[in-house]
Amino acid sequence: MAATGRSERDLAARLTDSAFVRVAPRADGEAIAAAGVLLRALSSRSIPYQARVVPLVEDPPDEATVPIGFPDGFADERPATAAAADLARDLDCDPDPGLELAGRLLGGDDPETDLERRDGVGIPTADLPDGLAHSTLFHAAFSGDETAAGAELADLxxxxxxxxSLTALETVGADAASERAATAIERALRPHVTPEGPFETAEGFADVLDCLAGDAPGLALALATGHDVRTPALDAWRAHSKAAHEAIREADTGRYDGLFVARIAGGPVETIARLLRDFRSPEPVVLVVSxxxxxxxxxxxxxxxxxxxMADAAGAVDGTGGGTSTRGVARFDCPPEAFLESFREAIA
Known part of the structure; x- marks a missing residue:
């Protein structure tokens, strides 16, 4: 369903006339942010709704009125949050600017916004050691260690x-940093301030949503819809980040033609893969396997x-898998080496 032009207005009209709306975002930070924008608009119009986050390895439920983040679904080629924001305006509801920008940043969009930018790093908290140590917008020597982050900041x-500058140098200047690190770190710098939001910056908001999408999707959706869940959301974000950064340091890595592989004991595999792709991998695709x-x-x-x-590789070993054009997850019950070979064949 293309959420542009006439069809977008038609969808707004149908939602207004609906007795009940079922919204089904994928377990992805951008999709959940887009769902939050839409659900807030439905609530403002007193339109009854139900929302359920769908795991990446599942298809949208047949009864979903508005599936978000799926191929050939809501928004088509547009960033999901951009489409949801326009739909909210068609419902006479102005989207929360911090939430809208957080979702659009997660979708790789960089729109014009009235939100002020400032120097510094896009973290969700006012506490610098806490924010820098637990950010998953980058991977530096102090990542995952609040004491180490505090020590780095002590002389500043x-x-x-x-x-x-410290964050960029620690990230890009690391011996193992990839060429892409210099570009990837830019998304964390000169953040947009969100004084009316639950977090300090839109970039920090995006980081928290992305970390919670897989681990605690219900909490992520509650956050996106405006519920007061800041404290548990930050707790979950810290735990997720710490596990991701520690796993990166302890991973056994290998390189194939076009593929960088990391073998880990455990951790949030999606976030680990994204961080390795952006800051460590010399190859265009990263696979993290537990x-x-x-x-x-x-x-x-x-x-x-x-x-x-990922879906093809998982299917070949009787597992389940799925995801988006740039990220995916899989579950399997076979030796990890067998899944690796299956994935190599799938991307060949």
Whole structure:
């Protein structure tokens, strides 16, 4: 369903006349942000709704009125949050600017916005050691370790530019940093301030949503719809981040033609794969494999679709898999090496 022009207005009219709306976002930060924009608009119009986050390995439920984040579904080629924001306006509801921008940033969009930008790093908290240590917008020597982050900041004056410079140097200057790191770190710098939102910056809001999407989708959806869940959301974000950064340091890695592989004992495989793709991998596709789960992240030009490749690889070993064009997850009950070979065939 293309959410543009006339069809978007038609959808708004149908939602207004609906007795009950079922919204089904995928377990992806962008899709959940888009769902939050739409659900807030439905609530403002007193339109009854039900919302359920759908795991990446599942198809949207047949009864869904508005599936979000699925191929050939709501928004088609448009960023989901951009389409949801326009739909909300058609419902006479102005989207929350921080939530809208967070979702659009997660979708790789960089729209014009009235939100002020400042120097520094896009973290969700006002506490710098906490925010820098637990951010998953980058991977640096101090990532996952609040004490180490505090020590790095100890000799700095209270200057946002100095903090941004430190973060960039620690990220891009690492011996293992990839060429893409210099570009990837930019999404964390000069953040947009969100004084009316639950977090300090839109970039920090996006980071929290993305971390919660897989681990705690219900909490992510509650956050996106405006419920007061800041404290548990930050707790979940910290735990997720710490596990991801520790797993990166302890991973056994290998390189194939076009593929970078990391073998881990456990952790949030999607986030680990994304961080490795952006800051460590010399190859365009990353596969992170534990004993029973895998996550993949690829550049948009790397394959026909990372999620599609994960689905194919999982299907070949009687597992389940799926995802988006640039990220995917899989579950399997076979030796991890067998899944790796299956994935290599799927992206060949």
């Amino acid at each position: 004056v209270d200057d946002d530019r100095a903090v941004a 004993d029973t789960t895998a996550g993949a992240a690829g550049l948009s030009s790397a394959t026909a679709g990372t999620g599609e490749a």
